[in-house]
Amino acid sequence: xxxxxxxxxxxxxxxxxxxxxxxxxxxxxxxxxxxxxxxxxxxxxxxxxxxxxxxxxxxxxxxxxxxxxxxxxxxxxxxxxxxxxxxxxxxxxxxxxxxxxxxxxxxxxxxxxxxxxxxxxxxxxxxxxxxxxxxxxxxxxxxxxxxxxxxxxxxxxxxxxxxxxxxxxxxxxxxxxxxxxxxxxxxxxxxxxxxxxxxxxxxxxxxxxxxxxxxxxxxxxxxxxxxxxxxxxxxxxxxxxxxxxxxxxxxxxxxxxxxxxxxxxxxxxxxxxxxxxxxxxxxxxxxxxxxxxxxxxxxxxxxxxxxxxxxxxxxxxxxxxxxxxxxxxxxxxxxxxxxxxxxxxxxxxxxxxxxxxxxxxxxxxxxxxxxxxxxxxxxxxxxxxxxxxxxxxxxxxxxxxxxxxxxxxxxxxxxxxxxxxxxxxxxxxxxxxxxxx
Amino acid sequence: xxxxxxxxxxxxxxxxxxxxxxxxxxxxxxxxxxxxxxxxxxxxxxxxxxxxxxxxxxxxxxxxxxxxxxxxxxxxxxxxxxxxxxxxxxxxxxxxxxxxxxxxxxxxxxxxxxxxxxxxxxxxxxxxxxxxxxxxxxxxxxxxxxxxxxxxxxxxxxxxxxxxxxxxxxxxxxxxxxxxxxxxxxxxxxxxxxxxxxxxxxxxxxxxxxxxxxxxxxxxxxxxxxxxxxxxxxxxxxxxxxxxxxxxxxxxxxxxxxxxxxxxxxxxxxxxxxxxxxxxxxxxxxxxxxxxxxxxxxxxxxxxxxxxxxxxxxxxxxxxxxxxxxxxxxxxxxxxxxxxxxxxxxxxxxxxxxxxxxxxxxxxxxxxxxxxxxxxxxxxxxxxxxxxxxxxxxxxxxxxxxxxxxxxxxxxxxxxxxxxxxxxxxxxxxxxxxxxxxxxxxxxxxxxxxxxxxxxxxxxxxxxxxxxxxxxxxxxxxxxxxxxxxxxxxxxxxxxxxxxxxxxxxxxxxxxxxxxxxxxx
Numbered sequence: 001x002x003x004x005x006x007x008x009x010x011x012x013x014x015x016x017x018x019x020x021x022x023x024x025x026x027x028x029x030x031x032x033x034x035x036x037x038x039x040x041x042x043x044x045x046x047x048x049x050x051x052x053x054x055x056x057x058x059x060x061x062x063x064x065x066x067x068x069x070x071x072x073x074x075x076x077x078x079x080x081x082x083x084x085x086x087x088x089x090x091x092x093x094x095x096x097x098x099x100x101x102x103x104x105x106x107x108x109x110x111x112x113x114x115x116x117x118x119x120x121x122x123x124x125x126x127x128x129x130x131x132x133x134x135x136x137x138x139x140x141x142x143x144x145x146x147x148x149x150x151x152x153x154x155x156x157x158x159x160x161x162x163x164x165x166x167x168x169x170x171x172x173x174x175x176x177x178x179x180x181x182x183x184x185x186x187x188x189x190x191x192x193x194x195x196x197x198x199x200x201x202x203x204x205x206x207x208x209x210x211x212x213x214x215x216x217x218x219x220x221x222x223x224x225x226x227x228x229x230x231x232x233x234x235x236x237x238x239x240x241x242x243x244x245x246x247x248x249x250x251x252x253x254x255x256x257x258x259x260x261x262x263x264x265x266x267x268x269x270x271x272x273x274x275x276x277x278x279x280x281x282x283x284x285x286x287x288x289x290x291x292x293x294x295x296x297x298x299x300x301x302x303x304x305x306x307x308x309x310x311x312x313x314x315x316x317x318x319x320x321x322x323x324x325x326x327x328x329x330x331x332x333x334x335x336x337x338x339x340x341x342x343x344x345x346x347x348x349x350x351x352x353x354x355x356x357x358x359x360x361x362x363x364x365x366x367x368x369x370x371x372x373x374x375x376x377x378x379x380x381x382x383x384x385x386x387x388x389x390x391x392x393x394x395x396x397x398x399x400x401x402x403x404x405x406x407x408x409x410x411x412x413x414x415x416x417x418x419x420x421x422x423x424x425x426x427x428x429x430x431x432x433x434x435x436x437x
Numbered sequence: 438x439x440x441x442x443x444x445x446x447x448x449x450x451x452x453x454x455x456x457x458x459x460x461x462x463x464x465x466x467x468x469x470x471x472x473x474x475x476x477x478x479x480x481x482x483x484x485x486x487x488x489x490x491x492x493x494x495x496x497x498x499x500x501x502x503x504x505x506x507x508x509x510x511x512x513x514x515x516x517x518x519x520x521x522x523x524x525x526x527x528x529x530x531x532x533x534x535x536x537x538x539x540x541x542x543x544x545x546x547x548x549x550x551x552x553x554x555x556x557x558x559x560x561x562x563x564x565x566x567x568x569x570x571x572x573x574x575x576x577x578x579x580x581x582x583x584x585x586x587x588x589x590x591x592x593x594x595x596x597x598x599x600x601x602x603x604x605x606x607x608x609x610x611x612x613x614x615x616x617x618x619x620x621x622x623x624x625x626x627x628x629x630x631x632x633x634x635x636x637x638x639x640x641x642x643x644x645x646x647x648x649x650x651x652x653x654x655x656x657x658x659x660x661x662x663x664x665x666x667x668x669x670x671x672x673x674x675x676x677x678x679x680x681x682x683x684x685x686x687x688x689x690x691x692x693x694x695x696x697x698x699x700x701x702x703x704x705x706x707x708x709x710x711x712x713x714x715x716x717x718x719x720x721x722x723x724x725x726x727x728x729x730x731x732x733x734x735x736x737x738x739x740x741x742x743x744x745x746x747x748x749x750x751x752x753x754x755x756x757x758x759x760x761x762x763x764x765x766x767x768x769x770x771x772x773x774x775x776x777x778x779x780x781x782x783x784x785x786x787x788x789x790x791x792x793x794x795x796x797x798x799x800x801x802x803x804x805x806x807x808x809x810x811x812x813x814x815x816x817x818x819x820x821x822x823x824x825x826x827x828x829x830x831x832x833x834x835x836x837x838x839x840x841x842x843x844x845x846x847x848x849x850x851x852x853x854x855x856x857x858x859x860x861x862x863x864x865x866x867x868x869x870x871x872x873x874x875x876x877x878x879x880x881x882x883x884x885x886x887x888x889x890x891x892x893x894x895x896x897x898x899x900x901x902x903x904x905x906x907x908x909x910x911x912x913x914x915x916x917x918x919x920x921x922x923x924x925x926x927x928x929x930x931x932x933x934x935x936x937x938x939x940x941x942x943x944x945x946x947x948x949x950x951x952x953x954x955x956x957x958x
Contacts, residue, residue: 110820111562111841125616125624127563127856150870157845160820162562163854170851170864178845178878189845190873193882200935200943201877207947210925214953217462218778223795224952227867234872411861 037401038364046332048290102373120390327364511547632713
């Protein structure tokens, strides 16, 4: 049995309705389309590749060789959507998100797949920027963003594996917070220093200024002038009010508990605070999903953490009226092999699987309560409506008010577009996700 | 975030008249050059005179010792090394120091890092050399730099070798690029060996170059990520194509077209190769090439001082492509030994090298400098799952072979991604986030607080505050404090607002954040 997801034909009808100015909500009632562009993206990056069968594309009828331990998917509050049994809280939020079950790019290497999923490009001769760098270029300091917190923040460490900023250059690299938001004090590197009072900060700053001998000998040096300006900005953050954004003790204990008192849960809370403050792109780099071995044990441990953090984030964003302007994108570089590897050395593991996997989109004008595309009986092949990463990223760009077909200014002065139009080898059916926009 | 874009007008108005500056500015300038004027200097100074650009004063020993250590071995001098240099009264002590530094093992480490940027030594996307090949390739490069292998021999080996990427390390040159085939290959060869971007070439030359690299093939083995790079064994007819200079060439069947290309490239009368090499070395020393960018040599991008390139090219070819000799020539010039303080506001002064250009230290050099002077260590992480690479904390970051192995500090400070080998991949531009980190991160603060070296300075017996200050300045800035600095520092130490140890930490913190420490100057 598979989910009675709305067929592609139905979607085309809905797409027409959407074009007429209406999208269909999960309750089947027509709702006014959100025309305001979204303001921010929270990317929940499932580093290593989460198993689609154990999360958002359960296949209870495929048998133990595919489902392993998880055979009883949960009904959700959206008609016809069932998700993995370890995600009960997310099951109650399904009206807020749509699941794409037909993601595909066919690559099984972490580094290349991570690049494809986050840039939308198959490897060619350029090193393209990831979505965070694109948003940073279009919505950051070059375009009116004035926040003291950098426009592209990663909680808590950068992903590695490819250069997030690509050819756009290091200016668009993410700011990695370091520290751990689940600790009593979230020590964001550079912003919150341990054991240095504001008074001593001021004394030090004054000392630094007085010892600026070379700077005074070279008053016209532009690099020194830039350094002075950066220093001033840094002190606005070190001594100003913006740093309080990282003080999670300002949140109610009960809410912090619901997010989960772990690094991921508190990162979700932190992401909400950053978005509230106007930061346009936040990545939560959620590690630990590369489960070749001990897969089911790890799922039992980690999925409840994911469930609480992600579900509370959606609920909290909505309660604060931020969900309409905030896109939440969940996914990793690929899924995991649908067929469980019971044999040694895996002993019940799942390997890399780029042929068919899932992604989740919520908020920012994306309709909730829908399933896009379909995988086959075992989740091994895309059965309907393949979605390539550049379709998904292009859709996010569109909702962010960035024209995915528009020019991408770049230091090489080349004539480039934000997203590729078509990728050779992929069906021309593959298009942006207008059915949920 | 990007300070360079901010309006500069108020600052320009505030600039004092340069004629009001004193004759020689201590502690950065001195009266006379201590090296003789070389043919190189005559060309550069004449070009400056003709352009009406005033040349900066000679740099002091304090500036020189720090500069030459950073430029040759990628580390500042220790307090003891700096003091030894100042005590030395010999007239040719600068040349002597240059020779000593070029023989240090750290010279090979630092310059290998530069070569690895250019040669794209990286395990993962988009280069995908993978760990074993990275190790063998980097070791080969390091050996070449250490042994000062003539550059033409190095280049020939990279272009023409065949074999396993684990056993014949230099074949990795033909793997270290995004994509496979004649286009990426010819583009990488042009960029690396000719300092030229192939997309600026006429179509026929591009096609000719691609033909020369059209018979290479890559063959996997049973070993994980091992690959044989070789000539396609399929019988092929004669190859007629054109060389980058437009001449036609015929490669008989059975001959390797790569060899024909290497013979052309490395012929002594072909100056393309030598020009790219000397210009790149010049850019490595001065932060900009005579042709700028150093990887964009083309007819419509003329050299700023053509005579310099000609002179250095001739010397380079005559010396048998000796890279140390080339560096020695540059470092012993008066041009290299100028003060960083400009005497001219002419916008052409930078491209005419009228003063030593200040630049923020590279990510690795900055981190290694901080670790060395505090006596602390660093951790690096590798996201590559297998085989896991272990980097001992005592390793200097310039010795990291692999651009896929990194740390948040190195990423933040603009380490090269090694995706394409282009110069622009490394950024030495300061940012707000970098300032935050230097001013206020626990990483830097703890290095200072826990530094056993700094504790030693405080704990020496019979310590007068002025001795402490003297030692701190020598340790961090490789010079004695000026009278004004000494006064400020002693006032801070004795002011009582912060306990002595903390006050000393703050002094070190301030020196680490000073422009003088953060920049080559």
